[in-house]
Amino acid sequence: MFITKYIKDVFGALKSLGVGMKRTLYYFTHHKEIITEQYPDNRETMHLPERFKGEVVMPHDEKNEHRCTGCTACELACPNGTIKVVTKFEITPEGKKKKAIDKLVYHLELCTMCNLCIVACPSDAIKMAQTFEHSVYDRNELTKILNNPGSKIMDGVE
Amino acid sequence: MWSFSKIADFIHEFLGSYLNSTWTMIAEMVIAGVAVIGLFALLGLVLVIMERKVSAWIQIRLGPNRVGPKGMLQSLADTLKLLVKEAMTPGGADKFLFNLAPYIAMIVAMLLMAPIAFAKDFQLWDLNIGVLYITAVSSISVISILMAGWASNNKYSLLGAMRSGAQIVSYELSAGLAILTIIIFTGDLQVSEIIKSQADGWWIFKGHVPAIVAFIIFIIAVTAETNRAPFDLAEAESELTAGFHTEYSGMKFALFFLAEYVNVFIVCAIGATLFLGGWMPLHIGHWTGFNHVMDYIPSSMWFFGKTFFLIFVIMWFRWTFPRLRIDQLLNLEWKYLLPLSMLNILLATAIAILGWHF
Numbered sequence: 264m265f266i267t268k269y270i271k272d273v274f275g276a277l278k279s280l281g282v283g284m285k286r287t288l289y290y291f292t293h294h295k296e297i298i299t300e301q302y303p304d305n306r307e308t309m310h311l312p313e314r315f316k317g318e319v320v321m322p323h324d325e326k327n328e329h330r331c332t333g334c335t336a337c338e339l340a341c342p343n344g345t346i347k348v349v350t351k352f353e354i355t356p357e358g359k360k361k362k363a364i365d366k367l368v369y370h371l372e373l374c375t376m377c378n379l380c381i382v383a384c385p386s387d388a389i390k391m392a393q394t395f396e397h398s399v400y401d402r403n404e405l406t407k408i409l410n411n412p413g414s415k416i417m418d419g420v421e
Numbered sequence: 422m423w424s425f426s427k428i429a430d431f432i433h434e435f436l437g438s439y440l441n442s443t444w445t446m447i448a449e450m451v452i453a454g455v456a457v458i459g460l461f462a463l464l465g466l467v468l469v470i471m472e473r474k475v476s477a478w479i480q481i482r483l484g485p486n487r488v489g490p491k492g493m494l495q496s497l498a499d500t501l502k503l504l505v506k507e508a509m510t511p512g513g514a515d516k517f518l519f520n521l522a523p524y525i526a527m528i529v530a531m532l533l534m535a536p537i538a539f540a541k542d543f544q545l546w547d548l549n550i551g552v553l554y555i556t557a558v559s560s561i562s563v564i565s566i567l568m569a570g571w572a573s574n575n576k577y578s579l580l581g582a583m584r585s586g587a588q589i590v591s592y593e594l595s596a597g598l599a600i601l602t603i604i605i606f607t608g609d610l611q612v613s614e615i616i617k618s619q620a621d622g623w624w625i626f627k628g629h630v631p632a633i634v635a636f637i638i639f640i641i642a643v644t645a646e647t648n649r650a651p652f653d654l655a656e657a658e659s660e661l662t663a664g665f666h667t668e669y670s671g672m673k674f675a676l677f678f679l680a681e682y683v684n685v686f687i688v689c690a691i692g693a694t695l696f697l698g699g700w701m702p703l704h705i706g707h708w709t710g711f712n713h714v715m716d717y718i719p720s721s722m723w724f725f726g727k728t729f730f731l732i733f734v735i736m737w738f739r740w741t742f743p744r745l746r747i748d749q750l751l752n753l754e755w756k757y758l759l760p761l762s763m764l765n766i767l768l769a770t771a772i773a774i775l776g777w778h779f
Contacts, residue, residue, distance in 0.1 A: 272757075273761070280741075280742065283741045283742065284737060284738075286741075287737060288737070290478065290480070291475065291478045291737075296481050297478075297481050298481050298482075299481075299483040301483070
């Protein structure tokens with residue numbers, strides 16, 4: 264009926280407004296919830312969210328080994344040609360030829376931090392780092408080679 | 422004990438010993454005018470920093486924190502910036518009306534200061550139709566907004582002004598009916614008499630359900646009347662850039678800004694006077710001991726405490742609720758608030774006739 268719906272509307276509106284105001288009053292009185300980072304002042308103690316995406320890096324272990332097989336899945340996944348995989352053929356101790364990466368070229372100036380390359384990588388060779396102070400004076404410094412010089416592929420990564 | 426009325430009496434006696442009665446009155450008028458302008462400037466500074474801090478904390482931010490201790494001088498710095506900026510008049514604008522509009526907004530706010538009782542026996546003008554005067558004068562503010570919107574020669578400004586006109590005209594009805602509920606209980610329009618009638622308890626406690634409903638309707642209606650979010654369709658940053666004050670800059674913009682905040686203060690002061698007892702301390706029936714303890718808190722503290730509580734509530738609304746569309750806004754007034762306040766006034770009349778209120 265019209266009149267019951269009308270009364271229900273009024274009380275429902277008051278209730279939902281009350282719920283919203285309760286939430287904001289909670290935030291108003293709980294200052295420890297404040298998420299603002301006073302950035303230049305707290306560079307050392309700054310807390311970034313876990314999933315913050317700053318730039319693509321390739322982690323290496325202490326023996327200077329990475330996990331990249333040179334499959335070019337990241338290059339194919341990248342929507343704007345940020346990654347170029349340059350491959351070479353290595354001779355294994357058994358005398359077999361094996362494909363490996365020579366250079367993994369990464370253009371930071373083209374990257375939109377969309378995370379698609381990290382999703383596409385089958386061997387978890389690359390990940391997003393939390394660095395964000397990327398300003399440089401020369402544009403060429405933004406073109407990076409992700410694998411360290413002289414690095415090898417880790418054992419057991421196919 | 423220190424009080425505003427003693428200062429006023431002292432000034433009156435001091436002037437009376439040097440001047441005759443006519444010049445005393447003129448001198449007192451000048452002092453009152455300067456005091457009101459000073460109060461405006463102070464209110465602007467305090468309310469702007471309060472709004473920015475409240476909004477920051479509600480939105481889990483820090484807010485201004487660089488100028489002065491904990492950012493408390495931020496609004497002073499902003500005022501200095503606005504003072505030195507150029508107050509430009511656009512070429513296509515109607516120059517006379519364009520420059521007149523901000524002053525009318527300020528003058529309306531100043532006129533509304535007159536019948537407000539700031540403390541015990543401290544009131545500029547205790548006229549016997551105080552509440553009627555307030556409702557009548559507050560509706561002039563729509564003229565300044567329409568004037569600004571029309572004179573700017575800008576589509577956004579005119580749209581904002583027309584919306585504001587529709588909004589203020591319709592919300593004045595339910596604000597007026599909510600005020601009328603309390604007038605039915607007191608039977609008097611004089612502000613000092615309304616406050617005196619709350620010596621044994623505020624109307625929001627004494628008036629049962631109708632007073633509470635009227636209070637809620639009053640708060641919603643005055644939020645709309647002062648053009649504040651969620652009813653800020655006159656400005657509507659996302660649709661109309663800044664609505665009726667799009668073309669204003671510098672100190673003329675600041676006057677509109679100040680008038681908005683002073684209007685918020687005034688409507689909250691009126692709400693505090695009608696529903697929460699103005700400067701009257703919290704008194705409960707015949708608990709003489711409790712009432713006596715409450716009397717030790719100065720009356721000005723009670724008035725400003727209640728007023729700033731209501732201002733906080735209106736700011737709390739602004740930073741919690743999303744903005745209404747213009748049709749939703751008018752639906753809310755004409756289909757919900759107006760019928761409810763009419764029913765409420767009927768209920769209040771019945772209670773007043775039967776003498777059920779305390």
